[in-house]
Structure formats: C-alpha cells, structure tokens
Amino acid sequence: MSNGPLPKxxxxxxxxxxxxxISGSAKVADFTRFASFLCSDSGSIDVALAFSIDQQHLRTVTGTATGQVFMTCQRCLEPVAVDVKAEANLAVVLNEEQAKNLPGYYDPLLVEDEDVEFLSLIEDELILSLPSVPYHDDCTIQTSFGDTETIQNQQDKPNPFSVLARLKDTADKS
Structure with missing residues (x-):
C-alpha cells in the first residue's frame, strides 16, 4: 500500500x-478538466484506489475520491461548498472489442500504452459527481429594486398540483 504523494x-x-x-491527496488544480467546472481550484481530493484481478481474471481498478470543492451558486452567484464523492469500478481493456464484452458493472479503462495518467483514472467520475445546478440551501439575493429576498428550498413550498392528486385519489376510490 502506498500512502503519500500520488504518482503521475x-x-x-x-x-x-x-x-x-494507492492512496493520498491531490490538489484540485491537478484535475484540470474537473477544475474547469469550479469557481476555485483550491483544496484537495483524497484518492484511494485498489488494483486487483477479479474472479473472471479481469484486471480491475476500484476506489473512491472525496473532497470539498467550490462551485458558483446558480441562485446568488456566490461560491457554494459542494461535497464530492466519486467511485470508480473499472476493468482494464486493451481495445474497443474487449470493452464491449465487459460485464455491465465495470466501466472500461482503455490502456493503449503501458502507463496511464493516475489522476485521469478518477477525474471523469469526479466530474460526474458534481451537481448540475449547485446552490445554497437558503440564498439571499439582491432584487432589481435594491431589496433583498431569501430563496427557500423547493421542498418548503406547497405543491400546486396537490389538489389534483387529491381529486385523482377520490376518483380512483369511486
């Protein structure tokens, strides 16, 4: 087990x-594609990957990457802290044909050369773990009239279609 600086x-x-x-920490800035989705490339991501051969004799890479990053809140346009957790479950393949024949629970890791960039093993999963619309739970925004308004979570608002649901329930019982 390696625990220290992550290999390139x-x-x-x-x-x-x-x-x-292999486990250790990497700077968010080292994940260039991932960092492009963020408003700040400060911070670090903890990575832990295990390499093994499974029962089907496939070479596999499993593990996690976790950390806290900052994205732009889509309500108030201020930075919002987002906890990310990416899980990798990869099988090493040498060509597209092998990738097509993998069991559904593995994603392919196409290895054309002997060495691959270590951080790229988990970077795609980190990107997929980001929320598509990041926002604070409660935001205070400035309106065009100079007032401040607090935006509450959608869960706090009553559902306008709840009356229709009750009507449907009574119709189903009749």
Whole structure:
C-alpha cells in the first residue's frame, strides 16, 4: 500500500498483478478538466484506489475520491461548498472489442500504452459527481429594486398540483 504523494503515471496491469493499493491527496488544480467546472481550484481530493484481478481474471481498478470543492451558486452567484464523492469500478481493456464484452458493472479503462495518467483514472467520475445546478440551501439575493429576498428550498413550498392528486385519489376510490 502506498500512502503519500500520488504518482503521475501508473501501469494498472502491473499494479493489478501485485494487488496494489494507492492512496493520498491531490490538489484540485491537478484535475484540470474537473477544475474547469469550479469557481476555485483550491483544496484537495483524497484518492484511494485498489488494483486487483477479479474472479473472471479481469484486471480491475476500484476506489473512491472525496473532497470539498467550490462551485458558483446558480441562485446568488456566490461560491457554494459542494461535497464530492466519486467511485470508480473499472476493468482494464486493451481495445474497443474487449470493452464491449465487459460485464455491465465495470466501466472500461482503455490502456493503449503501458502507463496511464493516475489522476485521469478518477477525474471523469469526479466530474460526474458534481451537481448540475449547485446552490445554497437558503440564498439571499439582491432584487432589481435594491431589496433583498431569501430563496427557500423547493421542498418548503406547497405543491400546486396537490389538489389534483387529491381529486385523482377520490376518483380512483369511486
């Protein structure tokens, strides 16, 4: 098990043969594509990956990446802290044909050369873990009239269609 600075490149096939585990922290700024979705590239992501060979003799990479990042709130346009957790469940493949034949619970990790960028193993999963519309639970925004208004969560508002649901329920019982 390696716990310290994360390597730049790894050979997932060799690491799987040795049942290796690698964990450590990486700067958010090191994930260039992931950082482009954020309003700040400060902070770090904790990464823990295990390389192994499963019962079907597939070389696999499993693990997690967790951290807290800052995105722009889509209500007030201020930074909002977002907890991210990405889980990887990858199988090493050498070509597209092998990728098509993988069991559905694995995502393919196409390895054309011996070494792959270590952080790219988890970066796509981090991107997918981001909310599509980040926002604070309660925002105070400035209106065009200079007043401030608090926006509450949608859960606090009554559902305008609840009357229709009651009507449907009474119609179903008749």
């Amino acid at each position: 490149k790894v050979d997932p096939r060799k690491l799987a043969e040795r049942n290796a585990e």
